């Protein structure tokens with residue numbers, strides 16, 4: 369299912385038995401948003417500003433992504449939370465503004481997402497496009513491109529993002545990219561990440577020096593800002609307190625950034641509550657260490673899919689392999 373600006377919006381939660389729905393509407397700040405709903409109650413919201421997923425909820429209406437209570441909904445500023453997209457540059461690894469310009473621009477609904485197949489009636493999806501940089505962007509990154517983004521809400525409540533970047537220029541260009549995903553967690557000190565152990569990482573807090581992860585899982589006791597390199601296609605974030613696990617599956621995005629500002633940096637961020645660092649972990653599938661190089665006419669594709677797993681952890685020892693295996697059945 370897809371939506372275009374011309375389609376009549378579907379309003380309200382669909383009754384049981386109805387198909388997934390897509391609605392183009394305005395948020396409380398007057399910004400354009402697309403709402404994806406599944407009959408079982410799963411929900412996702414995408415702002416055209418930034419092409420940014422700004423909410424994802426389970427069937428009980430609980431937020432699975434974090435958005436700051438101090439988030440500023442005034443373009444061109446990116447909204448603090450959800451899934452801002454870093455493109456054509458991650459962080460300050462290049463010449464553009466921090467994290468590139470894509471998160472600060474107005475995206476359009478893509479009327480022609482070919483050749484991606486339609487997602488079918490049981491999935492709600494929206495295709496967005498960001499074309500050609502603004503005049504201001506071109507002064508710094510003067511390349512002609514098309515960035516297509518499909519956001520999909522599946523029948524198991526899973527959230528999928530597929531990014532495609534095509535070089536529309538007559539010369540090659542390169543870029544780095546990240547899905548800056550702010551997961552909602554109950555208490556950061558009760559969270560562990562599995563899938564990054566023994567890997568090398570660049571530590572943004574130590575001049576991007578290269579280290580090797582020593583622990584058998586990643587836990588949090590202070591500020592973390594690392595780019596893990598050549599990561600596996602599946603990573604799990606385990607929220608012990610909520611007995612919930614997020615499983616992230618990714619393709620075309622070999623790196624994974626892990627960021628939590630902790631107390632001091634949280635206080636320095638104007639659009640982030642002082643204590644909110646306790647309730648989020650930013651895990652970002654990314655392509656950073658080896659920038660993507662596209663020749664004229666070439667296209668790059670990167671994908672992340674996230675699902676939440678609840679019950680398997682209610683008793684006994686955590687079994688990440690079981691969680692990871694369950695993801696494959698989707």
Ligand SMILES: O=P(O)(O)OC[C@H]1O[C@@H](O)[C@H](O)[C@@H](O)[C@@H]1O
Nearest residue numbers: 459466467548572593594625627
């Ligand atoms: O405040 P911004 O521009 O959204 O960046 C937030 C953080 O984004 C993370 O991706 C970076 O690794 C951090 O270094 C950075 O502080």
